[in-house]
Amino acid sequence: MTSNFSRVRWVLAGLAALCVALVIAALISVALRPTAPLLPPNTPEGTIQRYVMAIADGDFAEAKGYVKNSAATGLCDPYSVDSQDLNLDLVNTSVNGNGAVVTVHFVESSSAFGSLLGMGNYPETFELSKSGNEWRITSAPWQVTLCTDEEMSGY
Missing domain, CATH: 3.10.450.50 (Nuclear Transport Factor 2; Chain: A,)
Structure with a gap:
């Protein structure tokens, strides 16, 4: 049971990292929008x-x-x-x-x-x-x- 719990934590951590990366990418794209x-x-x-x-x-x-x-x-x-x-x-x-x-x-x-x-x-x-x-x-x-x-x- 511990191994399943460990996998779930890794998956959740990966999803959280992906969300943070998307937010950063969105902020950069808005900030670098050409005039x-x-x-x-x-x-x-x-x-x-x-x-x-x-x-x-x-x-x-x-x-x-x-x-x-x-x-x-x-x-x-x-x-x-x-x-x-x-x-x-x-x-x-x-x-x-x-x-x-x-x-x-x-x-x-x-x-x-x-x-x-x-x-x-x-x-x-x-x-x-x-x-x-x-x-x-x-x-x-x-x-x-x-x-x-x-x-x-x-x-």
Whole structure:
């Protein structure tokens, strides 16, 4: 009976070691995720990339420059930006004349397992309009949307 107990302990120890190795591999893969190259500024994707980067850096004045009719806007929920990393992946871009819809996946990296299994990824869309040679955001997901001063009155 002692030999069976000994084998079970070795099997459990091996499974535990495997689990630890998987956790370490997941953490390393998330940490070593390559950064995206900076996209051209006169494209819908480049506009969104710079807009999200400005919000992540807390530079709301710069972020306003990427929004159409941004005269009296502020971040709707400034607390949500502090609580997340604002990583996103481009999924699809659809350009129709002077309008564009860009679908992205927001990637929550707060959990290695959630990120590894895709549980922290969810699609959102940005809507843009073209004015001259520049794209401006007309609608953004709630995580990074700018609002008018009236909408900000509750904050």
